[in-house]
Amino acid sequence: MVFNSLHFLVFFIFTTSAYFLLQHRFRWFLLLMASCYFYMVFVPKYIVILGFTIIVDYFVGINLEKFTGRSKKIFLILSLIANVGILVIFKYYFFIDKNVSFLGDLFNSNWHLPNLNILLPIGLSFHTFQAMSYTIEVYRGNQKPERNFGIYSLYVMFYPQLVAGPIERPQNLLHQFYEKHNFDWIRVKSGLMQMTIGLFKKVVIADRLAIFVDGTYGELPKQGPLNLILAAVFYSFQILCDFSGYSDIAIGAARVMGFDLMKNFNAPYLAKSLPDFWRRWHISLSTWFKDYVYFSLGGNRVSVPKWYFNILIVFLLSGIWHGASWNFVIWGFLHGILQIIGIQLNRFFPFLASYNLKTKSLQIIYQIWTFILVTFTWVFFRLYKFSDLKIYFKQLCQFNLRNKFSFYLNLNEIIFSFGLILFLMLAQTYGLKDKLLKTPFFWFWMFLFMVCIYFFGVFNIKQFIYFQF
Amino acid sequence: MKKIIAIIFLIISSTIIYISSSDQLIGIIVNNRYKDATIWGSDKYIYGDLYGMSYLSEFKLKEYSTPTLDSFNRKDFPNPRYLYVMHDSYFPEYLSEKPEYFYNVKKLNLIHWKNRRVLDLDSIKNNNSIILIECVERNAFNLINLKGVLDRISFSNKKSSNSFNKISLNSNKSKDMNSFDFNFSNELIDLKNRIFNRFIETNIEFLIFNIRLFSPFKIFKAEINQKLFGRINGDVYLSKNKKYLYLNETINKLNIGSSFYPLSENEIGEFVNNLNEINDYLLNKGFKKVIFNINPNPVAILKTEDFPLNHFVQRVKNHTNLRATLLDPSDRLKINADHNFFHSDSHWNSNGAKIWMTYFNEELKKMK
Numbered sequence: 001m002v003f004n005s006l007h008f009l010v011f012f013i014f015t016t017s018a019y020f021l022l023q024h025r026f027r028w029f030l031l032l033m034a035s036c037y038f039y040m041v042f043v044p045k046y047i048v049i050l051g052f053t054i055i056v057d058y059f060v061g062i063n064l065e066k067f068t069g070r071s072k073k074i075f076l077i078l079s080l081i082a083n084v085g086i087l088v089i090f091k092y093y094f095f096i097d098k099n100v101s102f103l104g105d106l107f108n109s110n111w112h113l114p115n116l117n118i119l120l121p122i123g124l125s126f127h128t129f130q131a132m133s134y135t136i137e138v139y140r141g142n143q144k145p146e147r148n149f150g151i152y153s154l155y156v157m158f159y160p161q162l163v164a165g166p167i168e169r170p171q172n173l174l175h176q177f178y179e180k181h182n183f184d185w186i187r188v189k190s191g192l193m194q195m196t197i198g199l200f201k202k203v204v205i206a207d208r209l210a211i212f213v214d215g216t217y218g219e220l221p222k223q224g225p226l227n228l229i230l231a232a233v234f235y236s237f238q239i240l241c242d243f244s245g246y247s248d249i250a251i252g253a254a255r256v257m258g259f260d261l262m263k264n265f266n267a268p269y270l271a272k273s274l275p276d277f278w279r280r281w282h283i284s285l286s287t288w289f290k291d292y293v294y295f296s297l298g299g300n301r302v303s304v305p306k307w308y309f310n311i312l313i314v315f316l317l318s319g320i321w322h323g324a325s326w327n328f329v330i331w332g333f334l335h336g337i338l339q340i341i342g343i344q345l346n347r348f349f350p351f352l353a354s355y356n357l358k359t360k361s362l363q364i365i366y367q368i369w370t371f372i373l374v375t376f377t378w379v380f381f382r383l384y385k386f387s388d389l390k391i392y393f394k395q396l397c398q399f400n401l402r403n404k405f406s407f408y409l410n411l412n413e414i415i416f417s418f419g420l421i422l423f424l425m426l427a428q429t430y431g432l433k434d435k436l437l438k439t440p441f442f443w444f445w446m447f448l449f450m451v452c453i454y455f456f457g458v459f460n461i462k463q464f465i466y467f468q469f
Numbered sequence: 470m471k472k473i474i475a476i477i478f479l480i481i482s483s484t485i486i487y488i489s490s491s492d493q494l495i496g497i498i499v500n501n502r503y504k505d506a507t508i509w510g511s512d513k514y515i516y517g518d519l520y521g522m523s524y525l526s527e528f529k530l531k532e533y534s535t536p537t538l539d540s541f542n543r544k545d546f547p548n549p550r551y552l553y554v555m556h557d558s559y560f561p562e563y564l565s566e567k568p569e570y571f572y573n574v575k576k577l578n579l580i581h582w583k584n585r586r587v588l589d590l591d592s593i594k595n596n597n598s599i600i601l602i603e604c605v606e607r608n609a610f611n612l613i614n615l616k617g618v619l620d621r622i623s624f625s626n627k628k629s630s631n632s633f634n635k636i637s638l639n640s641n642k643s644k645d646m647n648s649f650d651f652n653f654s655n656e657l658i659d660l661k662n663r664i665f666n667r668f669i670e671t672n673i674e675f676l677i678f679n680i681r682l683f684s685p686f687k688i689f690k691a692e693i694n695q696k697l698f699g700r701i702n703g704d705v706y707l708s709k710n711k712k713y714l715y716l717n718e719t720i721n722k723l724n725i726g727s728s729f730y731p732l733s734e735n736e737i738g739e740f741v742n743n744l745n746e747i748n749d750y751l752l753n754k755g756f757k758k759v760i761f762n763i764n765p766n767p768v769a770i771l772k773t774e775d776f777p778l779n780h781f782v783q784r785v786k787n788h789t790n791l792r793a794t795l796l797d798p799s800d801r802l803k804i805n806a807d808h809n810f811f812h813s814d815s816h817w818n819s820n821g822a823k824i825w826m827t828y829f830n831e832e833l834k835k836m837k
Contacts, residue, residue, distance in 0.1 A: 006673040010489075014482035017475045037664075044665055183471055211700075218723075413698040455690050458703075 001041045003249040004202050004459075011038065012253055015159075019257050024180040028154055031177075031257075035159040039123070042163075046121040049086060050157065056082040057131045058152045061145035064138045072139065079135040083128040090120055095324035123163030125321055129288055131156050134170045136292055143170045151177050158259075160250040164243075166264040166284035173261070181258025190437055191255035196449045197433055198248025203457035205420045206241035208413070209234040211458065215408030217382065220391040227406050228396050230414075235382050236375045237421050240268065243282070267428035269374070272366040273353075274339050277374055285321070289314050308343075312336040322381070327389070331380040338373060489672035490663055498676065508682040513675070517814030519714035523705040524684070524691040528714055528813035536561075536819035538826055540569040549575035550757070551596040555621065556603045557582050557612075559764050561822055570826065572833040580622060582612055590624045594755035599836070601829075602747065603762040606769065606781055607719045607726030610736075613761070614743040615750060624754055708773040716815045719766040720774065728769040729776040732784070741788045748793035758836060762796040762829070767810045767817070770802045796832055798825050 001007045015034045019027055040047050060079040064072055088096075097113040104111030134155065137143035146152040155174050161167075216223055216231035223231075247264040254261045264284050271277035278286045297310040312333070319332020346353040383389050409417065427433070436445045488494045502511035513521035520528045543549060552574040554560060560579070568574040575596075580586045582604065592598070604612050611617070666672065694700050701707055706720045722729045725736075748759045763782045768774060782797045801824050802809050802817070809821035817825070 001670075005670055006677065007670050010482050010485050010673060013478050014486060017479035017482065021472065021475050021479060041665055044661060410699045413700070416698070454686075455693055 001038060003246060004199060007041070016253075016256055020183050028151055028177050031159070032150055032154045032157065035154065035157040035162060038159040039157065039162060042122045043119065049090070049121055049124075050127065053083055053086055053128060053131055054153050054156050057135050057156075058146070058149055060135050061138045061152070062147065064135065065145045076135055076139045080132060083132050087124060087128055089116070090118060090124055092320075092324045093118070126165050126167055127156050127162060129167050129285070129321075130161075133167065133288060133292065137170050143174070146170070146174055158254070160254040160259075161261055164246050164250070165282075166247060166250065166262045167288055168262060168284070173259075176259050179258075184258065186437075187258065188256050189442055191252040191257075193433060193437055193442070193446065194248045194252030194255065196252075196446055196453070198245040198250075198252060199457075200449050200453055201241035201245030201248065201424070203453055203459060205417075205424065206238045206245060207458035208409070208420070208456075209238040209241070209417055212408045212414070212417070213238055213382070216406065217388070219406070220388055220395060223395050223406060225396050225399060228392060232375050232379050234417065236269070236371070236378050237424070239378065239381075240265070241424065269371050269425070270367055270428060271370050271374075272363055273370055274335065274342055274373060277370055278335075285318065289318055293317060308340045311339050311343075315339070325384050326386070327380050327384050331377055334377045334380060338377075485673060485676060486669075489669050489676055490666045492666070492668070492672075495672045495675065502679065509680050511675075511679045512681055512684060513679050517714070517811050519705050519716065519815055520813035523702040523714060523813075524687040525695065525701060525707075525714070525813075526688050526692065529688075530811075530813055532811050532814070532818060534819045535563065536823040536826070538564075538570050538823060539830075540567075541572055541830075543569060543575065546573040546575075548597060549573055551576050551578065551592070551598040553578045553580065553588070553593075553598060553600040553756075554603060555580045555582065555600065555618070557605055557608065559605055559816055559822075559825075560603055561826070572830040573836075574833070582608075582621065585621050585623075588622055588624050590626050590755060593624075598756050599758040599760065600751055600756050601760045601762060603764070605764045606728065606766045607716065607724075609763050609781070610725045610740065613740070613747070613763075615746045618747050618750075708768075708771070709775070710773050712812060713767070713771060713773060713810070714813050715766070715768050719768050719815075720776075722776065726766075728766045728778050728781070729774070730779055732779045732781055737781075737784050737788060738790065740785055741791050744785070744791065744793040744795065758794070760794045760796060760832070762798070764817070764825070765797075765799045765802065767815065770799060770806050771810060772806075794832075796829065798828050801825075801828055 001011065011034070015030070018030055022030055036047060039050065057079050060075045063075045067075060093113065093116060100111050100113060134143065134146075134152075138145050146155065151174070154177055155168075155170065156162075158168075158173070213231050213235045216227050244265040251261045251264070262284055264282060266280040266283065268277055268280040271280050294310055294314045297313065298306060299310065300307045302310070315332040315336030316329060317332070318335075319328045319330070322328045322331070379392060380389065383392060407414075436442065439445065488498070499511075502509075503515065504510070515533075516529045516531060520530070550573055552568065552571055554577065556562070556579060562579060562581075564570050565577055565579050568577045571577065578588075602613065602618070691701065704717050706715045706717045707713075708715060718724045719727050720729065721727050722731070724730060725732075744761055748761075751759045763785070765782055769778055769781075772778075782795075782799060785791065786795045786797050802821060809817055809824060811818050
């Protein structure tokens, strides 16, 4: 079920009410059953795949503590193979088949992998990474293996973050299932406010901007430069509000019940450089790659060429994680290259470095420049086909007055959309959520948000963008 | 106090989930709500299904009426038939117990596309049976193929006083489209489909919010969005002359069911093959005649939009490979087209239904 649905609202009320009514020792079971139901609403039978990886990683975790040396490594590799293998089969199989077939065409041969009639299980990329973080941390000795199978299953399947993160670490989440969470009115208010803000971002901002973006990108040959630039800018905010909105609902829902999930977004478009952007965007994924791939490759404690190679590898993997398509690889590659260029520039021109900015106006310039770079890369993220990319850049360079502006939103709605973007940026800059929590008019603000969501929300049950990953 | 509030929330939420998971209970609530004229009743479809989606106040029109139809005297029929009809909401279901409105028909057996039936083979062979497969243009590609038909009817030789059993389509095993198809019993599948009801979201929405008490808010919301942003519900399309509402899927050129989708000759040819395949299969099962009827999307008849039509039904009917009998009421509906369709509903009105009944009976008369 999606977060922007009545089904989820009723499910959340039921689960939370039952949670606080139950004795502490039964709560984990309720959450596990609720999480199973939550996942099975999408495609019931795919719980078998989730169950398979849970069983493998549970037993691997226990054996990682028992064994040492080579045997210990073998168990870790078993877990990684199981999780990555599931990803390869369900997420990358058709991509591999397409490229094998393409290679075959080059050699005038008919190469194909066997036909598998399978769908991508929802949340696969997220829960496999969360499961792998568990086995890696147990292997490293940073986390004791979880012996309670039900609790471990709940760690993987905890419904608020099951299908689109944040990708949690065992050190943060596992122990929370053992702690007793009493009803805490301040925490509940904070959770509800975050959920409401998340829903507002999704249905009022993201889904509204999506109308313009989808319209423009759906008719690329007709578009002029102004449409294309506006669509690119709108898409930057659409994906931010869509994804951070989802994370807000996930984190808020967990907080209501007393669980603290990691922060996943920290005003990413206020970043002053690309590295700063990646410290603020999809924090759970970027730290996952940093801790388990980048540092394992040596990080920056290697020669400069190897360092750059490590950066490229991390961003290529991040790109391919997002989707089984070359445009995501290009997107990841672009980010890697831009980071390397930035590092080189900082080495030769240290006064240019973003940590050296003395004045506020310079900081704003850097923020705008970083936003432009990120928006440019989002174009590759959004346009799946090479042919569409070609048309996009060709149309962008055509300053043809005959290409009129296409109004997928009318002028009022475009102005309203800009107003919403401005509101979002100001809210992030000045910490609106925390201020609202401290006011005595909390329920008034909640009511106002709900009214705005109802009257201005775009309710076509558009799926969250990151669900497809 | 907190515990009492939690218990209340628990009871309300679990009741909502339980009722919304049950198509039966929702059906009871729907029927009661439409009969209820107070603020607790529903007016979602009283003014048209498209009004119920868009809540545009200028389309709050009460247009329904039952057509006056000609009936036939059964004594004039020497060899009356059993008429099976696989149908959608265009077909006048209120005639299910009134075969006298159909020429030379003794008994009517209706199979809605959302149900599944087991038909008695012996009954079909003995009773001079014909079958009409009817659907609207926008659903034709999805529904009218051999798998679509077999998903909804199966055959047995078991003689029973009731020549068919109605089973909800939810008990169809072969719904999920991928390799992990486990062979579970019908009871388990029914339980699964009950717990994971595909329509739970719309059921919850209807249960909680489809009462007249909330209608003013819905109308106000529709007005704000239309006046400020020029936008209406994404599933609904407002005609260029602002007189009609259409289902957006019948306009959207990217949707194969749209009257403006650029259908290729290959796609038409494939569809014709589907008709021929179904025709041959059902004739083999003992039906004396198989008749297809595709009702055009209202926009294809009313012609309020400038986009080029794909003339889907005509192209299929005129295809050289077509062996089956296909009825196309388009030409008749185009006469005084304005009088044949609702303004705020996706169906034809009583005039349109009457035109079709007359046309269908003329075709039945031609059959020996």
